[in-house]
């Protein structure tokens with residue numbers, strides 16, 4: 652294999668049609684697959700459904716778009732909840748799912764392969780672990796300058812910056828890293844977030860992901876090797892280069908970059924908090940027996956454990 656920019660390696664590993672980690676017919680998110688996440692739990696859909704309804708019920712034509720919908724469980728669980736809890740609201744709600752591969756079908760959901768094709772909506776543009784799955788460049792600070800990491804014969808090698816935009820990225824976001832420190836630079840994140848913001852005529856842009864504010868992400872010495880990691884069989888790993896297509900590759904999202912991009916698009920920042928904190932508020936209207944609902948994986952971990960603490964949600968909104 653010739654020398655390849657790490658960004659291209661990650662893109663090939665995750666998104667090669669047919670064989671990429673996220674392009675295979677079976678989505679890897681499940682108990683039997685590689686990882687579980689809160690968006691797949693019926694309680695998440697129920698709590699968020701109640702919370703969202705309060706925020707968007709007043710719109711004439713409320714809509715919800717799930718971008719990076721994966722196996723669709725969030726939307727399918729939401730539909731199942733609203734069918735029982737508030738069929739009238741469900742009937743008024745237009746649902747969109749966006750992903751590169753269509754893995755589910757439901758008469759209430761319009762599926763799109765590209766977020767560009769979303770119409771302008773009033774309601775909510777939602778994503779869950781979309782941004783931590785976008786291919787990133789890997790940069791290292793060396794001496795007085797910056798190098799980019801490439802992949803050659805299954806190992807990292809340093810080389811010059813491959814993309815003119817990286818110089819601008821470093822000027823805007825590059826921390827004063829110590830020599831040898833590494834950092835992920837995703838050039839796709841802000842434009843995609845900006846696109847989602849531009850699709851929101853009125854309502855909420857809700858972004859759930861693993862990540863930090865820039866002040867944490869770039870705190871000197873906190874992440875000297877960056878945050879890049881692999882994930883498979885419900886376990887973290889550090890060897891992101893092994894078994895391309897057979898394991899997830901992910902990293903911590905820079906929420907400050909997303910927040911600033913949203914504000915540039917006229918959104919108001921309502922806050923950023925842990926998934927636990929949002930669910931504690933959103934789940935208040937659920938009946939007490941909800942915790943005993945058919946449990947595909949432990950709800951308590953979702954609400955109070957590692958997933959609930961580590962996953963963050965950025966809430967931005969647009970009013971008239």
Ligand SMILES: C[S@@+](CC[C@H](N)C(=O)[O-])C[C@H]1O[C@@H](n2cnc3c(N)ncnc32)[C@H](O)[C@@H]1O
Pocket residue numbers: 673674680688690691718719720721722749750751752764765766778779780781784785843
């Ligand atoms: C980590 S998975 C999360 C799936 C789902 N949201 C969940 O919570 O289980 C990321 C998903 O985003 C999709 N994706 C990546 N880039 C995308 C893009 N530019 N537009 C739409 N979907 C994208 C991938 O195909 C994958 O299904």
